[in-house]
Structures are given as C-alpha cells and as structure tokens.
Amino acid sequence: MTRLNFLLLAALVGSCMYMVKITYEGRQLFTALDRARTEERQHERDFKRLQAEREAQATSGRVEQVARERLSMRTATPAVTFYVDAAASEVRR
Template identity: 55%
Template structure:
C-alpha cells in the first residue's frame, strides 16, 4: 500500500509540474503575441509615415528641381530639338524583299 501511495504521489507531482509548465508557456506565448501585435502596429505606423515622406519627395516640382540642379539637365525646347528622319534602311542592313526573306 505504501508503494501505491508513493507511486500516486509521484504521478500527482508530475502532473502538477506539467500543469505549471504549460501555464508558464501559455503566459509566455500570450505575452509574446501581444508584443508582436504592438510591434506590428508600430511598423504599420512607420510604413505609413514613410509612404507620406515618399510622396512628398516625389512631387514633380521637386524632381524637376533636382534634375536641373544636381544632374544639370534642362527642359527641351524647339531651339535645341534635333529631328531625325528614317529613310527605311538601317546602316549595314540587307534590303528586304517581299515575303520577309532577304
């Protein structure tokens, strides 16, 4: 009878340890979940802020000013426009015949 009581005591102690461990894991995972949700909200806010900054940086006026100042580009006018005509043949290309065969 003493052995049976000792065996039952070990079983109760073991199940109590498993219960405590599972409650600890549950609490830890719950805390980790809420931490991840908070981080997700923070990242979403950061993403929205960066999207607003990106839109502000890509305005046409700003892009034009940067192209003019940093890249030394200028607007094309009719005075500096060069027109190229295409006579139908490229240099070094064989003449084409009807049917697409040379």
C-alpha cells in the same frame, strides 16, 4: 493503503509540476505573440511613413527642383528650342 496514498501523492505532484510547466510555456508563447504584434505595428508605421516620404519626393515641384539643382536643367523656352524642318532634312540626304 499507504502505498496507494503514496502513489496518488506522486501522481498529484507530477500533474501539478506538468501544469506549472504548461502554464509557463503558455505565458512565454503569449509574450512572444505580443512582441510579434508590436513589431508588426512598428513595421506598418514605418511602411506608411516611407510611402509618405516617397510620395513627397515624387511631387512635380520636387522633381523640377532636383532637375534644376543637381542636373543643371532649365525649362524649355522658345529662345532655347530648336525646330527641325522635315523637308530640309530630306533634301540633305
């Protein structure tokens, strides 16, 4: 009877140790999952912020401002517009 009790005690201790190990691993996995979800939400926020910045940079007013400041461009007016006459260009050939 003593051997049976000792064998049952060893099985009980072994199963308890296994249960503690499995519970610990489950908590680690849950923590990793929670971190991954938090990181996903952060990436979504960053993506939406970058999309908004891209849209703000692509407005016509912004494009015109950059063209004037960086490229030294100006709007087309009749004073700076040259028209090509198709008939005159054919005669020169």
